[in-house]
Amino acid sequence: MTVISRRNFIKGSALIPMISPMAAIARLSNDNNYKIDETKAWILKARNSIPTTKDAFFQTAGIGPSPKSVMEAVSEKMHFQNEGPVNPQITEVMSVIEPNLRKHLSEAFGSHENEVALTHSTSEGINIASWSINWEKGDEVLITNQEHPANIIPWYSLSTRFGVKINRLNFATGTDIIDEIQKKVNNKTRMVSIPHVSRNNGRTLTREESEQIANILRKRNVRYHLDGAQGPLCVPFNFHELECDYYSACGHKWILGPKGTGAFFCRKEILDSTRLTWTGSHSHSTMDQKGNYELIPEARRFEFGTRGLATFAGFDEALNWNESIGISRILKRIDDLVIYAIQNWTNRGFKVISPTSKNQRSGVFVIQLPNESNGWEIYNSLRVNESTFTSPVDGPNHLRVAIHFFNTQNEIKKTFDIIEGYCKK
Template identity: 50%
Template sequence: MNTSRRSFLRRSAGALALAPIVPVGRLALRGGRDGALPDSADHSSIGAGGPQEAWVARARAEIPASTESLYFQTGGIGPAPNAVIDHVSERLGFQNRSPAEPRISEEMARIEPDLRAQLGRVFGAGTEEVALTHSTSEGIAIAAWGFNWEPGDEVVISNQEHPANVVPWYVLRDRFGLVIREIDLGTGTDLIDEVRGQLTDRTRMVSISHVSRNNGRTLRADESAELGTLLRSRGVAYHLDGAQGPGCVVTDFRALGCDAYSTCGHKWLLGPKGTGALFVRREMLDEVQLSWAGSHSHATMDYEGAYTLLPSAARYEFGTRALADFAGFARAVDWIEDIGLEKVEERIQSLVDHAVEVVDRTDGLGVSSPRARPDRSGVFVVQLPEGCDATQLYNDLREDEGILGSPVREERDFRLSIHFFNTRDEIDTAIAAIAMRCA
């Protein structure tokens, strides 16, 4: 893209979001009415959009990706703050001083139980209901393979699922004769009616997204709880793919009413890659059986064939673990808690309000994701005009503008994952660039 066109995009967005970054103490100062500003800055002359809150400025200074590009890819992979990466590095160094030394190994061994307790407290589960995994996909696999499937048994999924919540069902279909039924979780459909319309006497599980990665629809806690009650009355297990949940929308395992909830640390929680969690309702621990196990899954065993499993969801864990990464996961949750989850979620919603307004006044573009709270999330999906290829748009924006978004399932949909560290100016710039590329 030539220089004059890039300059036009910046002017049309009313921002300098792609301008050079000038360090100011611990912060990085960017131009524009919503750029990162140091606490001591004079905010009185900032433009009509108002000043950047100091807490957002401090957070942006700790997230390198927020100043290296226009980062709207948190729904794919979130950028970790420096404090998280530093903590992983410190724990690795500490462990490596003498991994088998009891003083060191015992301290490292406390990481996992402490993290289970922390995740349970923050996201509405008992400590005994939390298993630590390496990804949302791993949690989905544990839930999917936890039942003795018979030919003709049915699972209900939706038309909004990530491959992680589709491919396991394909494999189970081909291996055991499972039947896959699908509901429409497009914007505006009725969750209960959709599921009820697919239930039969052979339905054994419903596995759908808490927040859709394709259209940003969020299951409200009340409708999810209602669905959970309906399914339990029919003996049907209920699993939620929560990859896009924690850190993006209010997430309370008990309030959602599901039996199992899979999530990860590396998206909206900004934790290390290779970390995740599976929440399993304590009453379902013996129903969701182990499909693979190993050392540390057991409470007792002998070499004559006797064993007992751990009485908690930790039974789904086994083997030598990357403890420093889990320590980083805990640090990431601490980091967001220090800011305040409610503050983060409210900031996301405010930015999405702005994104909706900008798209609405931009010719040729539409909004594919829900417009109103509480059905929406930070997964904001722009509908492109006819003939605009989302994959080509992704490549052009990434290569020419330094804007990182994502094509999704629908051919004309383009996703901007809007986290709290994004700014209104960045949203303006991204949408202006999309409009120009698709003109």
């Protein structure tokens, strides 16, 4: 494959509005006033405050770039704590970081404050959910065929240790997930763990689908967990509206928080029937040396040990930063850019792998490469030669071009031009 010359996306042209096939794009949009205005001050301002966006960054579904204010909050709190980690004036300030963040997450994402545990990753939450049951040989779990390894390996581990059987639901674009659940859930099924948004094909489980799934599973006493690594700030997320039992999220993707931050949501009605596996100091409200203890009656019982308070302060700042822009404005802008990307890629005669319908599409945008080109090779050439960051996914000729609100129409077009050029060689 021949490599074409390096392009600088931002300098000069990237934020200039382009003459585009607006009429065609408008067909995909329900909004008659649909128009992408790249020159809006809020986009320029946000983009300027995220250092990584000097490059064409389409890898938010892998790891999100943090704004400067987030990094400053982490750094400031690290230094502050180190001035005297046991000094009352310092511990007083540090000790409110976690409660404030739990409260903030619950307000932003539709849960009660006592339903949130602060974690370090989505994977940590998935493990809390997967170890929440006393598994027995022959028990079954349902996952999908569109998972990240983080929602596969914990189940493989339970399978190896306890003989738990794993069945797969077809969550490919266009399939009927409710029908899949109805066909595959049985008397042995004890847990369903599926993506809110798939990292692999970008499909979003809609609120209506999630409600229906919860309804089916609750009647059968089957636990329902959503892997929300790609959820918050990529698509609308409200914990109670989805009606799942557990939801595992992270701060370090679409929320643009510090790396190593996450949240686990647990419906308060099932807290006490949720087995606690990993625990330690801070999980309990009382204990003695004779074996008696009581756990905190809140989801924060899943937290234990000494924790990275400065990074949690950065997570809180990431929420503030997003809210200062406006979460609905961010989500609308992502959707506008995704509509543009669908139109631009299909106008070239190529296929989009992600769903294109309003409630199922997301910023996790996946294309099929022309001429059966290899996703890994294209990803690597873009990364090395063009400072353009995309990601290969499971399909050998698929490429994920994750679109966040700070991306621009012009850099999407330029990236597609380059990809098309590569694939012709």
